[in-house]
Amino acid sequence: MSTLDAAARDLVSAMDTVLDAMKRMTASNLAELLSTRFKSRVTLGAFLKALDERCSALRGGTEAEAALCRSLDQKVALVGPMVHDHITKWNPATISADIEGYKAAVGHMQRDIHSIIAQAQRLPR
Numbered sequence: 001m002s003t004l005d006a007a008a009r010d011l012v013s014a015m016d017t018v019l020d021a022m023k024r025m026t027a028s029n030l031a032e033l034l035s036t037r038f039k040s041r042v043t044l045g046a047f048l049k050a051l052d053e054r055c056s057a058l059r060g061g062t063e064a065e066a067a068l069c070r071s072l073d074q075k076v077a078l079v080g081p082m083v084h085d086h087i088t089k090w091n092p093a094t095i096s097a098d099i100e101g102y103k104a105a106v107g108h109m110q111r112d113i114h115s116i117i118a119q120a121q122r123l124p125r
Contacts, residue, residue, distance in 0.1 A: 003050045003053070003054075007046045007049075007050040008050075008120060011044055011117065015034070016042055017036045017040070018033070018036045018110075019106075021033040021037075022106065022125055028096075030092050038104060051072065051076070052077065054123055055123070058124065065123070072119055075116050077111060078106075079109070079116065082106075086106075
């Protein structure tokens with residue numbers, strides 16, 4: 001299993017853990033969510049690093065490989081600010097005040113990240 005594949009697997013697992021924590025979340029019990037959210041952010045960083053390393057090796061390859069990496073670069077460029085805004089906006093107080101809004105924001109961000117993972121799985125090994 002490649003580093004990118006392992007990082008993708010770990011990221012999906014971490015995101016699933018966040019979703020599970022959100023199912024049990026209440027305004028008075030955010031500790032589990034906050035710890036899983038941190039782990040998810042760390043695994044996202046590891047995945048993006050592995051993706052960048054894989055694409056760096058492929059950029060000088062075929063036009064199709066280079067195009068796939070450019071497409072991934074564009075998606076990552078859009079997700080980065082979204083993750084930053086998410087972390088900045090959603091603190092314990094704002095999560096408690098708008099749990100449903102937080103769940104919607106997490107769902108949107110995770111869909112975008114899953115899209116990147118799916119596209120990254122098409123990269124040559």
